[in-house]
Amino acid sequence: MRLACVAAGLRVDIQVTIPGVGTVDLLIDEWLIVEVDSRKHHDEPIQQHKDRVRDGNSVLGRFGHVRVDYLLVQHELSWCMDVIFARLAEGRP
Secondary structure, eight states, X not given: OHHHHHHTTOOEEEEEEEXXXXXXXXXXXXXXXXXXXXXXXXXXXXHHHHHHHHHHHHHXXXXXXXEEEXXXXXXXXXXXXXXXXXXXXXXXX
């Protein structure tokens, strides 16, 4: 995902810690959080709950967010990029 974003000309930081949210997978243009969920760390109900809290805190912190999973990145990368570009086009919350 990171390499596709960089290849598309986006400014990407990895493993950024955001107060109230935690460490995020990718941060694009300093405001769009992109999380790539794996089954290992995101399938259990308690982790899904924590993910929803993180998503909500990102909204409260005026960050945008996109959440995809490993299978989407592996098999539908162009769709993932379309979602990211659509979210970026909306502008920072």
